[in-house]
């Protein structure tokens with residue numbers, strides 16, 4: 001768009017350094033506490049190591065997600081393509097204050113959970129995704145990010161939405177999450193309903209949830225053996241959903 005200037009100007013153009021544009025486009029990040037690695041044993045006996053994503057994970061993850069987004073079953077396609085965007089956004093720094101966790105079994109990437117911080121009072125759940133079916137792996141992955149929001153960030157509210165029946169059953173139904181009035185409140189994932197937890201709900205009941213489902217709590221005292229077994233990140237060789 002061009003408009004004639006109302007004053008005589010000594011120059012016709014201003015050169016802008018793209019770093020100055022970047023400073024305007026991306027907000028300064030909040031100082032988020034790190035996710036302290038955790039482990040938990042699934043009902044089938046496998047130990048899942050849940051750690052924060054590392055930059056070196058991202059390229060292989062994107063390659064695998066290109067396959068996941070083509071699976072037209074149980075909403076893997078829509079979740080796969082959105083997670084691709086969210087993981088790429090970490091590299092491109094196009095998401096405000098994200099937190100992202102990977103669930104590994106012997107280094108193999110089988111679980112994913114992410115969210116972001118809206119402000120000091122609220123965090124937003126984005127996606128949970130698993131590549132080992134009927135293992136109850138989604139549950140501790142969703143619990144881990146909820147724990148991070150409620151116990152480590154100590155936000156007042158945690159806002160989720162559910163794009164699949166399995167997602168709603170795992171966390172909406174199973175954690176008895178109510179919804180905000182609709183359509184006044186809409187989740188950033190496609191304007192869907194907002195399901196939420198507040199500190200009263202979390203402290204009163206939900207905090208105990210993973211013990212009820214899995215039989216044990218997240219264990220934050222990760223052993224050296226588990227750390228070592230998961231030292232090398234790799235995506236699954238096959239896609240069996």
Ligand SMILES: CC(C)(COP(=O)(O)OP(=O)(O)OC[C@H]1O[C@@H](n2cnc3c(N)ncnc32)[C@H](O)[C@@H]1OP(=O)(O)O)[C@@H](O)C(=O)NCCC(=O)NCCS
Nearest residue numbers: 075076079128129130133134136137138162163164166167
């Ligand atoms: C949602 C999700 C994380 C839930 O994780 P999960 O409960 O550990 O994993 P599963 O999908 O393997 O199992 C959920 C249910 O699906 C059904 N199911 C899964 N595979 C099945 C199969 N081969 N045949 C029949 N039912 C099957 C079962 O009812 C199972 O529950 P059960 O294990 O108690 O019997 C996972 O399903 C997922 O990644 N889905 C795609 C992405 C998604 O929808 N994310 C959530 C967005 S809100």
